[in-house]
Amino acid sequence: MWRPSVNSRPGPVTPDDIARLDRDDPLAARRSLFALPEGVIYLDGNSLGALPKSVPARIAQAVEQEWGVGLIRSWNDAGWYPAPQRVGARIAPLVGAAPDEVIVADSTSVNLFKVLVAALRMRPGRRRIVGERGSFPTDAYVAAGVAELMDAEFVAVEPDAVADAIDERTAVVSLTHVNYKTGRVYDMAGITRRAHAAGALVVWDLCHTAGAMPCDLNGCDADFAVGCGYKYLNGGPGAPAFVFVAQRHQAGLRQPIAGWHGHAHPFDFVHDYVPAAGIDRMLVGTAPQLGLLALEEALKAFDGVDLQQLRRKSEQMTELFIRLADQELAPWGFGLASPRDAAQRGSQVSLTHPEGYAIMQALIARGVIGDFRAPDILRFGFAVLYVGFADLWNAVAALKDVMATGAWQAPEFSRRKAVT
Ligand SMILES: Cc1ncc(COP(=O)(O)O)c(C=O)c1O
Incomplete structure (x- = not known):
């Protein structure tokens, strides 16, 4: 039985919480079935799923x-x-x-x-x-x-x-x-x-x-x-x-x-x-x-995946991401477009920001791949077979850095590509 929840205790989320969640994740081994490139955190499985190694x-x-x-x-x-x-x-x-x-x-x-x-x-x-x-x-x-x-x-x-x-x-x-x-x-x-x-x-x-x-x-x-x-x-x-x-x-x-x-x-x-x-x-x-x-x-x-377990991990991931966004991104004017109630959320979290496109491009340049939906939505999808809890921690840290350094303001990030 998988018990830990990111809400299991008050206060900020810590690296220990993340380590515990990954350690207790019954789906963690599934990640080895996917050919994810080194150094990439892939949070866009809601647009294009990752490549399974056997394909x-x-x-x-x-x-x-x-x-x-x-x-x-x-x-x-x-x-x-x-x-x-x-x-x-x-x-x-x-x-x-x-x-x-x-x-x-x-x-x-x-x-x-x-x-x-x-x-x-x-x-x-x-x-x-x-x-x-x-x-x-x-x-x-x-x-x-x-x-x-x-x-x-x-x-x-x-x-x-x-x-x-x-x-x-x-x-x-x-x-x-x-x-x-x-x-x-x-x-x-x-x-x-x-x-x-x-x-x-x-x-x-x-x-x-x-x-x-x-x-x-x-x-x-x-x-x-x-x-x-x-x-x-x-x-x-x-x-x-x-x-x-x-x-x-x-x-x-x-x-x-x-x-x-x-x-x-x-x-x-x-x-x-x-x-x-x-x-x-x-x-x-x-x-x-x-x-x-x-x-x-x-x-x-x-094959063999317990869908209730899959849902539980997905809820934990979206919950963790929202908590980390609340905790780490407060100064930079992000909004939350997804419901706060996990029961009403799919396996994604959408943040809003008026400069969402450039911010997402800057994030992608750092190897954290989500996507952008006009007019202002940064989408992060959690395909729980290959995304781990540490990925979320690192993704929010990268987003925080993109904001804190102003990296998103580089001119190349505001040029719109055909597929966003
Ligand atoms: C809800 C929904 N319906 C339909 C589609 C696209 O359908 P199609 O397979 O015809 O491109 C998408 C694509 O993102 C979608 O998100």
Whole structure:
């Protein structure tokens, strides 16, 4: 049983506290599964997960043997064809789903489009999508696009007003479980219950949830979910995404991109579209095998991980980071954009500062990698499989130094790059 908490005693956090937390961390050994560069503190796993050490060899094998030697035969012989289902089944337990309810395909944006159209089709008398202001832009753009296409409307309200905005006009509620900017967590069970009571369906975006904290899609009676493979699941840049459809909705589901891989018999090459049974109908076209295989290999880092332990460490990390920020950064005008209550926080802490971009660039130059989200948010994500408590101590010390020395004011740090 893992007991220590950063709040276990009053007063400032000390190096001894940090040493104790790292010593008692049951997940500490997982870090050796990742190829993190020397001298880097990586707090951006919420944007791009770190490289698991076993992935390069798996990709080399896929390229040199399966592609190079096996050629087209590898679709059958190397297990390529069933990879979307197989990798989906690996993700399922991380999000509280059954193996045949999750499949890997396309991007999060495309999967969102598919499930929103499908959900609207399941509620023919209703023409409203309810979402939130301040969601990740793609969620709002896709919902607005679907609304236009389906002669419906997209209503985006403040996060606290979502529950009240759901009524008998609502076909579907589309929310991100953990907000990408603030890390604020929605009450998945409560919102889903509220939506169902009004006769509406719910889509959950799990981009900042899957691999970062447990969630229980089936325990919450969720309808649909989408999420990406490249953040906390460590699948690599542009890794394919996943989509969840609750078993009870699969048979009647009509998603809008009727592609040949979603057909019941793709290799019959018939003219008329007949959707595959079950979750397979969420497929569209040929799966990006290299990305899929990298994601599959990366997911092995989660084998045997107790998700409650993962959550506990994540809460301790976000709590520690906030305490250290309070303790060390007070003179420099930072704000806290994340909830102070750990139960309402995902696995990230977001600070605000009017000079956030330059400060983050100066921090990155010192090997502490987080990211910046306009207009003023410095984001620090804690992928607990490879981040330790000493990393947080050192990261805040580096941030303090960047402020105390004014290093962030160097002109090169204010020039905006394309990706922030
Ligand atoms: C909440 C959320 N949804 C969606 C996306 C992006 O989706 P896609 O995989 O289509 O790029 C992100 C990317 O950061 C995100 O944070």
